[in-house]
Amino acid sequence: MKVALGVDIGGTKTAIGLVDQVGNILHKEVIPTEIDWKPERMCDKIMETIRMLIAEAEVNIDTLVGIGFGVPGPIDRERGTIVCPPNLPTWHGFQMRSYLAKKLSLSILIENDANVATLAEKWLGAGKENDSFVYLTISTGVGGGFYINGDVLWGKYGNAAEVGFMVMNAAGETIEDLASGTAIVKRASALTGETLTTAEVFRRYQQGDAVMVPLVEETFRHLGIFCTNLIAFAEPEKIIIGGGVSNVGEPLFQALRNHVQQHACTPFGKKTEIVPASLRSDTGLIGAAALFLLER
Missing domain, CATH: 3.30.420.40 (ATPase, nucleotide binding domain)
Incomplete structure (x- = not known):
């Protein structure tokens, strides 16, 4: 069964979870979004939490199909850059995908948070x-x-x-x-x-x-x-x-x-x-x- 990581970065909290191919959340952790931190530090905290979740679930990181991020816009999805979200001022211009790619062996996709929520409602929610x-x-x-x-x-x-x-x-x-x-x-x-x-x-x-x-x-x-x-x-x-x-x-x-x-x-x-x-x-x-x- 395929398993992927999902990360939802909000202005006050960040939800991180392992999700299987039928939409079950296998393990989840919610951490504060420290808006005063530099984005590199916050991403390091997210990765630390990911490693903890993987260990708890006894999942081999190499078996995961990828990690998707829903982030506040505006973004540049082609470059994986956080452009200028109003509620994350320290993240403006942050090249998130390139930073994470240096530290993770997983495939990474970064999309606007409202758009990934729309995808979820189609898959499992009121829009299916x-x-x-x-x-x-x-x-x-x-x-x-x-x-x-x-x-x-x-x-x-x-x-x-x-x-x-x-x-x-x-x-x-x-x-x-x-x-x-x-x-x-x-x-x-x-x-x-x-x-x-x-x-x-x-x-x-x-x-x-x-x-x-x-x-x-x-x-x-x-x-x-x-x-x-x-x-x-x-x-x-x-x-x-x-x-x-x-x-x-x-x-x-x-x-x-x-x-x-x-x-x-x-x-x-x-x-x-x-x-x-x-x-x-x-x-x-x-x-x-x-x-x-x-x-x-």
């Missing part, structure tokens, strides 16, 4: 029955990926579908500015004078709080417009939504479905399914390993 879908993650920021007619839309340099940066109004505000977890908390805290979390905002919304209800409903409206635009652009069968903001649950999904049914420009678009992601926190890790485990 679909030939075309859009994956969105709405959490600290807004990210996404397009799976169109049988493959992820990777883009020339690996940064296609950076949907969080789509401008939503004449003031230049993006959907990330308007509807990410960060944006929700910023607006809610400004209105109340309190330091809130997204979980607290949504709890108060569900309790009918007079401040939170209009704030959250406005966020749903922004996301409804956003989804309608994505449908007009890509004509997906389904929009799959993950990330912390999706934890508000059915009120979000019903609001988005209602908006799409009212405003999508074609009868087909109005029928677009809008559903929760299936894989949750392991999506990026599984997708990174899938770069080697799936025939693409």
